Amino acid sequence: MDLAAKLKKLSLTLEQKNNYLYKVVVKSEQLESLLLSFINEFDYITLDSINCRDDLEDGVFTITYCLQNRNRDHIVMIQTSIERENATLPTMHILWPQAEIMEREMHEMFGVNFPGHPSLIDFALEYWNDIPPMRRDFDTLEYVNKMNPFRGQRDDALDAKEEMKKRREAKKAAKLKAEQEAAAKEAQKVKTNTSEEVQR
Amino acid sequence: MNSLFLLLNLLPIIYLYKFNAYAHFSVPLGGDFTISFTQTPLGTFFAYLSLISMLLVVVAQRGKKFTFGYYLLQFLLSMAMLIIVFASNFITFFIGWEIMTWSSYFIISKSEKIDTKSLQKYILFSLSSAFFLLAGMVIAYSFANSFDFKTLSDAFGSIPFGIKVSIITLLSIAFFIKAGVIGLHYWVLDTYSRAPDLFSSILSAVMSKMGIYGLLLLYGNIIGYHELKSIYGTILNGTTFGYIIAWVGVITSIIATFKAITQDEVKRLLAYSSIAQLGYIIAVVGIGTNYAVAGALYHTLLHTVIKLLLFINVAAIISQTGKSRFSELGGLIYKTPISFVMLLIGIIGLAGMPPLGGFASKFMIYNATIDVKFALILIGILFSGAASFLYCYKLVYGIYLGHPTSREIESTKEVSYSYLIPQIVLALILILTGAFPGAFIKVVNPVLKEFSLKSIPYDKPSIMHSAVGDFNGLFIMSAFVVIFVLILLLVLKIKSKATNSLNRFDISYCGEIPTVNTRLHYGYGFGTDLHRINFANQILKRSSSGFYESLSTQTKKLSELFNRAYRGNIHNTMIVILLFFSILFFIGVSQ
Amino acid sequence: MIFQIILLIMLAYSVGFIYFGLYRNITARIQGRYGPTVYQSFYDSIKLFCKKETLSYGWMFYLGPIIMATGAVLTLILVPVFSDSDFLRSITSQGNLFVLLYLMVLGPLGNALAVGTGGNPFGVMGVVRGLTRLIGLELPFYIAIVGLIIAANSSDIMNIIDIQKTNGLNIVNHPLLFIASMISMVGFFGESPFDIPGAPQEVYSGPRTEFSGKFLALLMSQGSLFAFAKLLLIVDLFLGGADSLLMLVIKTFVIFVSVIFIGIVYGRYKVEQAVDFLMRLPTLIAILGLARVVWFA
């Protein structure tokens, strides 16, 4: 497709994931100009999402912009990677208005900074004073245990294993009892029959 | 100095008290021109009205810095109004009218908020009213050969029909301009809102009533309602003339009411509301039955009282806070409680609610219209009355209720006593007229006799009689008070305690807490719903200003034309002047 | 006479509450529910009176509901109850129809002051919508009232009742006026489609947003009194009053139920839609009825 040719000029490769999903990998310096050209020249008017992946091992965030053009027949993923510490990205809310809230969420969850963003205020977490929760070095379980520990068991609570064993035994005993009673009934029946015969 | 002018304003009242009815004295100026006065009951009523309200305004002006000239002009104005109400011929009336115009003009020009445009508006409209008056009286003179009211009214029957109509129309327009009928109200708003705050009360309460006095004098005294009936014929049970004037009044009141609701400036709202209230009066002035005249007079009195109260109150608040818009004021109820109560009494009167006097006058007006079966007129009045609740509520809410809109408002103190005393006096008058509505009939009956209408039955001051049923003001007020007190005691006895909220920002606001930047005062969005209602929108989107603007531009063009004629050498000018005089000469010959 | 007044208030209180209970029941049945007991509104009011806390925003807020209740009681005692007996006749003769028309608005305005003092913008929004709706709502009602007054040539309700004795009920003589005033009544009872001012969804239950405990209870009680007074007024004006308690209850109940049945099947108008509607069809009907009174009677 002609998009590949256009990207060739920018010395970028367009690799095809499947028949509707394409992917471009760019350096973080190129990103802004590329996105500009995508909306201006290639007419990709829709920004589906901005995704962030925390590659702790490489010490980078991998950011992915998913774009669609007018005839919504395929998606182009523009992928770039930025440093983890004091990570910074250009804000895209001028090109795509919906980018504002996506970037706001990313800033809150990963601590990525967007210079010139109009509203980088609290989004879902109010007054968050820990490291951003979606980073992989943020230990969720520890945080949860610190903030709101589990509810301890009630003082009249019972040990589950013991209870199960007791119940099983009780069941067994009941079964056994029932069998014995049945046997006794049988015996009685026989006795009565014999006694009748005796009367006759 | 203030006390001196207090005395000066007090003197005529005392003098008037020992003045006997139908006293007459005149100063001949040679020819038909005489300055002559007669004390009629109608004139006495209006004289008392203007003098007492002037006195109260002077009381309110105590302790403020007004120049000697200001006081002098104000005194001149009140004297001018005395001349008007006691004049017994057109010359005297006209002189008084002119003095009133000019003195008020100079007072208004002393305001710091005034600008040239509105000053020009005021003087232009006042002068045009004076010229209409002049034209009317000159035509009348040319047929009756006398400026005197009495001789004119005797000779009026013999005047040809067209001339009668033209005289009535010219004089009516002259007075309509003063009263600010819709279409001729262009000057009212800017003047009322830009004039000195205390003088606005005089403008609205007293000077507009001079128009009403003129109308009553013209229809009742000079021409006479029977004459009007014979001129215009009858419709339903009243006169056609009355029907036309009534429609003028009703349309005025409805349009002004809807305009008033959407105003953001306090004094502009009051200006519109006073136009609307005068609309009620004009609606019944023309009808000319005894109840109609009584209603007109009664509403004149009460509107004077109410508008004085409201304007003085608003002037006090403006001087205290320096703010004059609803979107800037608000939340003053616990800062200035006495003023709040005064304004509350004022708007209850303005809305015409039963316990206070405002209802009695409106009741008379309703009866007058039912008496002559002008159903649509009555419905129009009732309708604009229902709409007027909105601006009454806006007035009290925007200033006193809701949340304070700025930090300065928070530190407001109670207004000074020189403002409060007149308000208290006026509020007492309102309450008394509410309790004893019938007492006013004693004042009206002589006027009715003067107009040769049959008088209204009167037995007790607390009972208001009318053609279609009567009501007992004292009973309703006392019942209201008693029930109120009982329920209050009941509620106080109930065991569930009412704890006072620590702060007024602790409102249930969907779980959020409003901050400084949250706009909690609804004064911002008040009356915006009206624009979405078709009927109201039709009224609100039109305005008379466009017409007058175009008129002024056309006049400018015309003057350009004349200017071109005068430009150049002296000969053309001479020729133009010669032509003009020759035309005049030929006209003179031809007659 | 005091005894009679107390009797009347008790009657109106109980009857009003039972009517509102029936109203809730009928609504429930129409919606396919079982519905609460008939005395539910009474329970609610008692509960609210006995709340341990009640929030107030200063003396004006305190007095507002009391003014409203006063207006309701005054309206109630000024409407004639029985057509023949001289029950409270000495009081009802003190006022007339115009006094009632204005007393019906006095209470809500008094309460509006309290709402403004509370300072909740939702409450004031509700008040403004209510007053705006009133512009449209009063028009057909006023026309109907004026028509009746001109027809009877008296604004005294007793005379209107007496005239109906001689020449037929007004509902028969002036059906158009009756229809118009009933459409207004739907609004006066705060029924759909004219119930925007107190809408819980749109304006956060409007004027009553900040009221709690005994104030809310007071508002509810005066509402039932006021409703009964309005029903009495309609019965007196159009159904020729009631000569016995039974007839009174029957006639008022018939009016009440018909109002419910009109109101219950409609959605909720916006305020401008409501006013536009009221200014078109009901006003036209009322004007026709008025014309019939003024010219062809």
Add this chain to the structure above:
Amino acid sequence: MESGFYGSSIKCKLEESGIPNTHAIMERVVRWFESRSIFVIAYGTGCGAIEMPPTFTSRYDAERMGVVGVATPRQADLMILSGYLAYKTLRRVIRTYEQMQKPKYIISLGSCPINGGMYWDSYNTIKKLDDYIPIDVAVTGCMPRPEAIIEGFVLLQERIKNGEKAGWEKYDKNLKFYKENQRRVLGDHTDPSYETDWYNLGGGDI
């Protein structure tokens, strides 16, 4: 039918209360009225909100027990918290609860308010709601059916009628405990410490 039933129950209660103590009797009567009319503010915090409409509308008609929905916390006696609460929600919930007028009760729906439920390891969801505000009746289940909710209403009504110690009394008694729990999770931003100096501008005093 209910009225008859409850009426008889009141009568027998009075009989067993021995010496007729008018004050106690009045208390009982008032409590009975309170139990018969409950105004609900339904706070849809989580997925449980979807069970609210069928509870209050034609299918399971809660109004027949005098349980009616209202819009504002000022008029409400009972707050229904349906489902899990994020910290952000918890702040509003506390605000709303403190705006309700006493006596006031809370019903929590679902297992999330009890022990976190499926959000047991979420960094933004509280586990034990009763640490922050007192819960009168906790209806378990994920989600509880409307029948269960109505069961909760009936239980609450019984408790009110018997005059058992209600949640708001606990909240008043150990306010310190609740407040410090709230402060632990919400930081120093719990109500009423949204400090603007507007906040201390007093209203009018009677």
